[in-house]
Amino acid sequence: MEEIQDISATNTPEQSSKRKIEEVFSLFRELTEPGAEVIDEEPKRKFMRVTQAQYKNITEEQNKVEVTYDPTDFKSYMKRLSTFDISFIPDSLRPTEVSRFGWENVDIDKLKCVTCAAELEVSFPCIINKEDVQKEEEKFDKQLSTAHAEHCSWGRNPCSDEIYRFRQLRQDHAVEEFRQRASELIKLGENLPVIKTDLSEEFTQTVIEALRLDYPLDSRIAATAGCLSLFGWEYQRISNSFDIIRCKLCCRRCALTNFRNISKQKTIDENKQKDHQETLKTTAECQTQDNDTIMQEDQHQEQQEEKLKSVEQTSNQQEQTSNQQEQTSNQQEQTGIKDSSDSINISPASDKDDKYFASINIEGLPKTPDERLFDVQAEHKYYCPWITGDGKPVKIRTVEQLVKKHPGWHLTLEAVVKSTCQKDDNKSETQIDNFRSILSPMESNPFSEVSNE
Structure with a gap:
C-alpha cells in the first residue's frame, strides 16, 4: 500500500480555524468514546433524507482555493473520506461512496463538493416503513450526482469503484511494510494492548521468524506487534504520555489507555497463578x-x-x-x-x-472489572479495505467468500508466511489456512452487513 500522507488543502484563515476545531472535536470523540465505531454485529439501520441542495456564487478569491478536479487522486479521495465520523452519520450515507463523488463532510447534516462548493443538506428522520427507506436512499444516490453545479465534473465522472480497493504489493514490499509497522509497535513494549484473539505458538514463531530481529524480545510482545501490523495498525505518539494506534486507510484512531495492556495482563496472570497455588x-x-x-x-x-x-x-x-x-x-x-x-x-x-x-x-478471573481487549478487526471502521478488501461490506458466511474479496490482512498474511516457507509451498498454504481460521473465525465475524450490490 502506498504511503498515505496527511494533506492540508489551501483554505482561508476562517476555514482553517473551523476545520481545526472540527478535527479536535472529532479526535476527542474517537479517543474518549472507546468502541464508538466498533461493529459488534450488523450495524443498526439509520436513515437520511435529502432536504436541500444549495449552490453558492463562487467568488474569484474562493475559486483560487477550490480543489482541482482529479478522480484518480487517491490522496485527495482519502482526505475527503477522513472528514466522515461514522459514530453519528447514518449507515445509508456510505462514506466511501459519497467521497467518490467529490463530497466531504463539513457538518453533522451537511456535505460539500470540494470543487464546485455545492452544499447538500441532509436530515436523519426516524423512518420505519421499508418502502420509504428505499425511496430516500434512491433519492440520495441520485443527489450525489445531480446536486453538483452544472460545470462540475464530479457528478458525471466520479472516482472509480476500484479507488478504495486494497492495493496488492509484491511479496517483498508487503513483508517490508509489515516489518516497519511491527518495529514501531514493538517500541511500546508491555504497553501494547492485549489482543482479543488467542495467538498460537505457531503464529508467534512465524512472526518472530518474519521480523528477523537481531535482539532478544519477549514472545508475547513480538506476537502482539506482529498481529497488529498484520491488520494494518500503526503506532502514533501524540504526546509524551499519550499513545494511540491508528489505521491510515480508514482513519481510525484508538487510545491505548482504553485497553488492557500486556503489563497489566502479566500482573493478572501472576495473581491468578498465586491464587491457584x-x-x-x-x-x-x-x-x-x-x-x-x-x-x-x-x-x-x-x-x-x-x-x-x-x-x-x-x-x-x-x-x-x-x-x-x-x-x-x-x-x-x-x-x-x-x-x-x-x-x-x-x-x-x-x-x-x-x-x-x-x-x-x-x-x-480478576474480581474487579478491567479494560477491554483489543479486537484487531472490529476496531477498524466497517468499510476498511484491511478487512473488506474493496470497502464494500457484504454478508460474509464462509472463509472462501472472504478470501475472494482479498482483504488487506489476507494478502499481507500470505506474503509473511511465504517469506518464512520459501521452499515448502504445501506448508505455507496449510499455515495460511490455519492462521486465517484462528484470526478471523466466521461465526464471530463482526463485519456482516446486507450487501449494497
Whole structure:
C-alpha cells in the first residue's frame, strides 16, 4: 500500500480555524468514546433524507482555493473520506461512496463538493416503513450526482469503484511494510494492548521468524506487534504520555489507555497463578487435617469395639449362673453399650472447609472489572479495505467468500508466511489456512452487513 500522507488543502484563515476545531472535536470523540465505531454485529439501520441542495456564487478569491478536479487522486479521495465520523452519520450515507463523488463532510447534516462548493443538506428522520427507506436512499444516490453545479465534473465522472480497493504489493514490499509497522509497535513494549484473539505458538514463531530481529524480545510482545501490523495498525505518539494506534486507510484512531495492556495482563496472570497455588495449599492442608481426624476417629472406634467385645464376653460367662446374675450381666452390657455410644465423638464439619471454598477465585478471573481487549478487526471502521478488501461490506458466511474479496490482512498474511516457507509451498498454504481460521473465525465475524450490490 502506498504511503498515505496527511494533506492540508489551501483554505482561508476562517476555514482553517473551523476545520481545526472540527478535527479536535472529532479526535476527542474517537479517543474518549472507546468502541464508538466498533461493529459488534450488523450495524443498526439509520436513515437520511435529502432536504436541500444549495449552490453558492463562487467568488474569484474562493475559486483560487477550490480543489482541482482529479478522480484518480487517491490522496485527495482519502482526505475527503477522513472528514466522515461514522459514530453519528447514518449507515445509508456510505462514506466511501459519497467521497467518490467529490463530497466531504463539513457538518453533522451537511456535505460539500470540494470543487464546485455545492452544499447538500441532509436530515436523519426516524423512518420505519421499508418502502420509504428505499425511496430516500434512491433519492440520495441520485443527489450525489445531480446536486453538483452544472460545470462540475464530479457528478458525471466520479472516482472509480476500484479507488478504495486494497492495493496488492509484491511479496517483498508487503513483508517490508509489515516489518516497519511491527518495529514501531514493538517500541511500546508491555504497553501494547492485549489482543482479543488467542495467538498460537505457531503464529508467534512465524512472526518472530518474519521480523528477523537481531535482539532478544519477549514472545508475547513480538506476537502482539506482529498481529497488529498484520491488520494494518500503526503506532502514533501524540504526546509524551499519550499513545494511540491508528489505521491510515480508514482513519481510525484508538487510545491505548482504553485497553488492557500486556503489563497489566502479566500482573493478572501472576495473581491468578498465586491464587491457584494458595488454593492448592489450602486444599492440601484441609485434606491433611481431614485425614488426621479420620485416623483419630478410627482409633477411637477400635477402642470402643474392643471394650464392647470385652463386655460381651463377661456377660456370656455370667449367663451360665443364676437368672439374677444373668439380669445383672445384661444390665452391665446395656450400660456398657450406652456408655460406649455416648463416648463416640463425631467431629463436626471443620470451619476450614468454608475458608477453602471462600479462597477459590473462579477460573482465575480478576474480581474487579478491567479494560477491554483489543479486537484487531472490529476496531477498524466497517468499510476498511484491511478487512473488506474493496470497502464494500457484504454478508460474509464462509472463509472462501472472504478470501475472494482479498482483504488487506489476507494478502499481507500470505506474503509473511511465504517469506518464512520459501521452499515448502504445501506448508505455507496449510499455515495460511490455519492462521486465517484462528484470526478471523466466521461465526464471530463482526463485519456482516446486507450487501449494497
